[in-house]
Amino acid sequence: MQPMRFTSETITDGVSERPFTLGNVPGVLWSPAEAVAPSRALVLLAHGGGQHKKAPAMQGRARRLAVACGFAAAAIDAPGSGDRPRSEEDERFIAELREKMAAGEPVGPHVARYNAAQAERAVPEWRAILDALRAQPGLDGPVGFWGLSMGSATGVPLAAAEPRIAAAVFGLAGHETLGEAAAQVTIPVEFLLQWDDELIPRESGLGLFDAFASREKSLHANPGRHGDVPMFEVESSLRFFGRHLGADGAPGDGG
Amino acid sequence: MQPMRFTSETITDGVSERPFTLGNVPGVLWSPAEAVAPSRALVLLAHGGGQHKKAPAMQGRARRLAVACGFAAAAIDAPGSGDRPRSEEDERFIAELREKMAAGEPVGPHVARYNAAQAERAVPEWRAILDALRAQPGLDGPVGFWGLSMGSATGVPLAAAEPRIAAAVFGLAGHETLGEAAAQVTIPVEFLLQWDDELIPRESGLGLFDAFASREKSLHANPGRHGDVPMFEVESSLRFFGRHLGADGAPGDGG
Numbered sequence: 281m282q283p284m285r286f287t288s289e290t291i292t293d294g295v296s297e298r299p300f301t302l303g304n305v306p307g308v309l310w311s312p313a314e315a316v317a318p319s320r321a322l323v324l325l326a327h328g329g330g331q332h333k334k335a336p337a338m339q340g341r342a343r344r345l346a347v348a349c350g351f352a353a354a355a356i357d358a359p360g361s362g363d364r365p366r367s368e369e370d371e372r373f374i375a376e377l378r379e380k381m382a383a384g385e386p387v388g389p390h391v392a393r394y395n396a397a398q399a400e401r402a403v404p405e406w407r408a409i410l411d412a413l414r415a416q417p418g419l420d421g422p423v424g425f426w427g428l429s430m431g432s433a434t435g436v437p438l439a440a441a442e443p444r445i446a447a448a449v450f451g452l453a454g455h456e457t458l459g460e461a462a463a464q465v466t467i468p469v470e471f472l473l474q475w476d477d478e479l480i481p482r483e484s485g486l487g488l489f490d491a492f493a494s495r496e497k498s499l500h501a502n503p504g505r506h507g508d509v510p511m512f513e514v515e516s517s518l519r520f521f522g523r524h525l526g527a528d529g530a531p532g533d534g535g
Numbered sequence: 536m537q538p539m540r541f542t543s544e545t546i547t548d549g550v551s552e553r554p555f556t557l558g559n560v561p562g563v564l565w566s567p568a569e570a571v572a573p574s575r576a577l578v579l580l581a582h583g584g585g586q587h588k589k590a591p592a593m594q595g596r597a598r599r600l601a602v603a604c605g606f607a608a609a610a611i612d613a614p615g616s617g618d619r620p621r622s623e624e625d626e627r628f629i630a631e632l633r634e635k636m637a638a639g640e641p642v643g644p645h646v647a648r649y650n651a652a653q654a655e656r657a658v659p660e661w662r663a664i665l666d667a668l669r670a671q672p673g674l675d676g677p678v679g680f681w682g683l684s685m686g687s688a689t690g691v692p693l694a695a696a697e698p699r700i701a702a703a704v705f706g707l708a709g710h711e712t713l714g715e716a717a718a719q720v721t722i723p724v725e726f727l728l729q730w731d732d733e734l735i736p737r738e739s740g741l742g743l744f745d746a747f748a749s750r751e752k753s754l755h756a757n758p759g760r761h762g763d764v765p766m767f768e769v770e771s772s773l774r775f776f777g778r779h780l781g782a783d784g785a786p787g788d789g790g
Contacts, residue, residue, distance in 0.1 A: 475745070475754075486741075489756070490730075494758075496757075496758070496765070497757070497758060498755060498757050498765075499728075499730075499755070499756035499757075500753060500754065500755055501744070501753065501754035501756070502751075502752070502753050502754075503749075503750065503751070503752060510751070510753075512774075515774070516771065516774075519767075519770070519771075523767065
């Protein structure tokens, strides 16, 4: 196993933030700054397309997981995102995406194909990251996964392949490219769907929710477009992880 | 307005329970037992078919609303339910329901028709109950409504007609009999759907969610049959009411 290198630590509002690298993959580990718990749950955060490991949506979720649940959270730059170089394939995808958007063509299938190809690189990376994180002191508790859109394109096959992941929040993705992997997922899933998603047809999102083999799965659908997931769903996912990864249930007095 | 008569008060675990009658309608008012708040939110709880005002599902929700949110909650026996006499129509419905179930016939449309007829009696009753409750000291805060199945068959037209209702949890109901009323509902709605509901076809439930005119509406779908709504949805509805009726947001640290 390659060594995980931590480069610094910043503590803000009781949360420790530690950038790291594993090989050529840069990431960030957030955790409560107080004394290390004997066994802390860890949530893997996979960003969406065009985002990166320290995007506000990632930071916000990571900090809430640390403060409200006492959990650690980790994010990495996906292949071709954030601080990582773009491959020819990445460049071609972006150029074609811009052309299609300029021409007013639907981009959903184009994005789904790229995300599926991207997952073939990203899934083994996440498994190596998980190996290295679990070797850190105090990070041997249960593991969760959170990722929407491109994060789900990676996360669904990751959860199908990786028995250490015990609960996952997915969403903004369709069954065409992910249905087969979803049928192998049996862990509790909270699944987000945007009722007016311009990238994922409603039936495709409903079909992916239907495909999960999980005994416990909850579909949360809200009005709005792909990027309009309401803020209250952040808190809902905290409670979901609290229920499934926590020693004493959900944060606050949620059940 | 007829007087609302309170017959007794029992305080258990910090929650006051006060049975009442308004005319021939018996009900129960729950509220936090501590000193009356200057202005307390009130949630109306409408039970499902075959249930009554003090069924465990009603008591449990009412007590959690009082303890976790500091809200009051009220339930009444629906026409023909609980302590109220059954009309000839009620008796005929039950006899036909038993026949259909014994014959293995689908009962969903039969139940929906009865519930729609029942709502014509129940909606004016709830409005009179609301008038009388709002006249009680401290109950002049915002008003919410919770009711699934038959509770939604009453609640959706009630919310369409009653501007004092500010947020509602509905579900386990379909668009055929309720879509028209739902299109007049603009308040925030949390809508529960059972993915394998044997009474409400999935498309009919999705269609009713779609029909609400509300800018904020969340569909929560879970696996299982009509009666299998998971317990964690109780806590979700508390947070929903906390967000929309509370002075300071959701209970606990929910957002």
